[in-house]
Amino acid sequence: MSLMAEAPLHRRIYAALEGRILSGELRPGDRLPSEHELCADYACARMTANRALSELAGRGLVVRRRRAGTFVAAPRAQSAVLAIPDLEAEVKARGQAYGYRLLSRQVRPPMAGDAAEQALADGGQLLALDCLHSADGRPLAHERRRIALAAAPAAEAADFASMAPGGWLLRSQPWSGAEHRITAIEADAALADHLGIARGAACLAVERRTWRTDEAGRETGVTHVWQVFPGAAYDLVARFTPGRAEGRHG
């Protein structure tokens, strides 16, 4: 029935096995055909069958064990690909006018009581920015940004009065890992004022920590940001598939 007969053989094998797993015909713990059996079934070389099975394993749908065989992976994990967009690109992609305003800028050492700043700067200087993003003139997010100047010295000369730090960092600073924390908070007086909402209104807060790993495997903090969105104005959307998360960005 399918018009996909032109697909590469390794992909057809992959798709056939994936279909049997996703449909429930093969259940967690069930054994898949061995590479040898697939070679016979599809009249192909072992590398071709291997590639299909390896890709299933890479996506977490199956587990491969020497001597034992290939098995459908455990109860499918709940992991999702969450798109956390660059705000400027996101707003423009929706056809709205993007606005940006720098509220404050300081170069200073980390504050004594702030563990996050201490961890980021590790004794060095910090660039501390507060700024506001808007879409079609309506406040979209308040951003509290900290950049470790030891890791990104060029940030000190960058013109963050006219350019949001997120996009600049993304374009110019390599990074190797990051962590998000998403939570709901109530707007305090300052946030309510900046975002034009009632004090106590529910907001979505996204905290992001970004680091770089050097050759020796040591992690160096690059930036730390808290973005707060009015709850009514912003959703985060995540798509996911069984097993290891998979998705396109863009």
Add this chain to the structure above:
Amino acid sequence: MSLMAEAPLHRRIYAALEGRILSGELRPGDRLPSEHELCADYACARMTANRALSELAGRGLVVRRRRAGTFVAAPRAQSAVLAIPDLEAEVKARGQAYGYRLLSRQVRPPMAGDAAEQALADGGQLLALDCLHSADGRPLAHERRRIALAAAPAAEAADFASMAPGGWLLRSQPWSGAEHRITAIEADAALADHLGIARGAACLAVERRTWRTDEAGRETGVTHVWQVFPGAAYDLVARFTPGRAEGRHG
């Protein structure tokens, strides 16, 4: 210096190239060595170099174009792997006592005004559940669950008075895709009562839609759930790496 000399060759090639990208030595748009050049550099067969480059492409770090070559991918996308755990497993993993209570259960057709229910049931019957999850006796989440009985007929006989529907569905119902929507809301009177918080308090709301794709590529809705967490009691954490998202679930 590294003690990783025992790693497979394709992985060493992969790691070397990944390091040059993540360190910033190779910048977006830069060209990587061709497969032929890597063969010469590492004294290996072309398939081995191909595997390293293919894996980089699979993770979104590079883009490969015939005749042109392999290039560092565009400005690294902001996509993260978000772990959205099965609540029971998550609570128990934290060493807390998990509690579950069914608040209401109905088998009925979709409600006239509810587009989400219409889309899920498509004329068929619906199992509508409201329930409450708790950790160490404190309310953790209110769950409003809808299950399409056409897609999961076994749900009608399942004992959701003593067992949360999420885990049962995950274990017994195959699925092929899902979508999350995360937002901040203020607790209404009923939510405040169930969760033991003040009316108007900020809450994290996670809406999840899960579907199954059949052989013909048609999507059939399986379940739709809204989970609401007290903002102060729950965070979602996402980890990510440049390019295509990658992560472990567990």
Add this chain to the structure above:
DNA sequence: GAGTGGTCTAGACCACTTG
């Protein structure tokens, strides 16, 4: 001990695309 997956080789043909 036998069968599995993990890796690798040294070729091959093809499609595509770009210089």
Add this chain to the structure above:
DNA sequence: AAGTGGTCTAGACCACTCA
């Protein structure tokens, strides 16, 4: 037209581990 990646073959040796 030439060089690139995409795919595939028909072998090979090894490590592991389960029966």
